[in-house]
Amino acid sequence: MSVPQTSHPFGASTTAAEVIDGVDLHGRRAVVTGASSGIGVETARALASAGADVTLAVRDTDAGARVAARLKAELPSTSGQLTVGQLDLADRSTVAAFVTAWRGPLDILVNNAGVMAPPELIRTPDGRETQFAVNHLGHFALTVGLHSALTAAEGARIVSVSSIGHLFSPVVFDDLDYRFRPYDPWTSYGQSKSANILFAVAAAERWADDGITANALMPGNVGGTSLARHMDPQQVTDFLASGDIALPPQKSVAQGAATSVLLAASPTVEGITGRYFEDCAQSEPVAERAGAVTGVAPYALDRDNAARLWALSETLVR
Template sequence: MSVPQTPRTFGASTTAAEVIDGVDLHGRRAVVTGASSGIGVETARALAAAGADVTLAVRDTAAGARVAAGLEAGLPADAGKLAVARLDLADRSTVKAFVDAWMGPLHILVGNAGVMALPELTHTPDGRETQFAVNHLGHFALAVGLRQALAAADGARVVSVSSLGHLFSPVVFDDLDYRFRPYDPWTSYGQAKTANILFAVGAAERWADDGITANALMPGNIGGTSLARHVDPQQLAELIDTVGLALPPQKNVAQGAATSVLLAASPTVAGITGRYFEDCAQAEPVTERGTAVAGIAPYALDQENATRLWAMSEEFVR
């Protein structure tokens, strides 16, 4: 991987194309989940433009094929190849099928797919609450299943897309599936996004000897993506007012994908692992939610929490 010729400063307005400029990913292979819309498309575009062969791991392969065709039309002649494969993170059989079909090393795994603020409590066929199952457990099973492929890459990077929403809730280990407490769309989303960060903490510790780094990130307040399709704007405004959580300035999808691409490919973060990033930089800790528009809650980087979650996740996906 080549280093950009001139130093650059990345921040909230940086785009994925700016992050990847000067980086050579030829000979590298990447998987981006949820790459049929939003920042997943932009992440795939940037990695392929730098030369990586990128697999778009999506629920709807027809939609994925349309996206791939659109991307190919605008990529440079020396871009990496694009492929589309089915992956439904709520359906463990498709995760297993994806893992079983993968051959050879994997250099970059971006866990980008997700659901947000489902209005009603639902469970997957194996009994897990849907937001936790899709956002965390599905990605956990995928990453663990692909560990040997990642280890074979000699310096692989795992990227876990989390959110400022992790400030809504820690992982409630005694009631992950809302069997006893009233369901709330936002605490459910919050604990799933906290789990995304704790996964990176756990993977960083366990997989360091394989040369694998793992980090999590907040992409930003992205306008116009399908992630917010279940969100009632009025309810969100009321929630923000009630809990005192302010939203950061809005980004477009090119800016929203920048931190994912930074962690996936930039030499500026080589060797960094088990951290949480936002606006292309490591986030500062916050000790209470208040009116925070940024930052990382201590419980999301806590090693004991990461260890406990890893053990439970292994049991759930076994």
């Protein structure tokens, strides 16, 4: 079954600046996690350029402050305010502190931060596998904690940055933390990215009556980011040589942020919720991973999987 598409001129080569052109976000407030590098910076830039007051939610506040200062110097005087908040998604205490400190409505939450494919198994202080803990559980706790602020905005949007990597693995509910199977960096990354999509599906259903929409996306094969900072060069070489999954053409950082900005702010997707996007369009389901360069796995959109993950996540972050 084909997916109905929204009507706009945007596509794979569109930049975040092109998506935001003509959009007015004055009076709106946004949070972008992981906004000290890569597409997080470009997402924050685009939203602020349209007038939104943007909080850069980052682990390294010094790096965040440097980015905020640079953006303020580059953006016009009509842009929104840029502030920095400390947020380490692997540390529940900083997530709780960020939520506690937040005041007032929140119109846009872009769950952008992430970690990809550490070669060795790493656990957080509370015993969780790091990719699942950071990419999903940290964002889950943050978003649920900010639910009342999102509701107060009367039309808030949640954006979850996933990946084509979700095709590597569904969420393995019976062994999230690799205690009964050998650790593999790519299936671990895959299940965390599947979780990002399932979270959007569940939030869309649970919070529809609160006026909140939630969608997930694949930014693209983006060069020049720090996402692969935990990977050694040989691991990258071996991955590309394996042919295990085909990569789409590489994008610039500005192009990589475009779909995040579309879902966060464009009127062309008003009211759309619980979907997965790539190249500024809704993705078609795929039947298998072999040869796939686009598309979404049915298990990542499954409502039963989404409800199960939500219930389990509530238990794990409690």
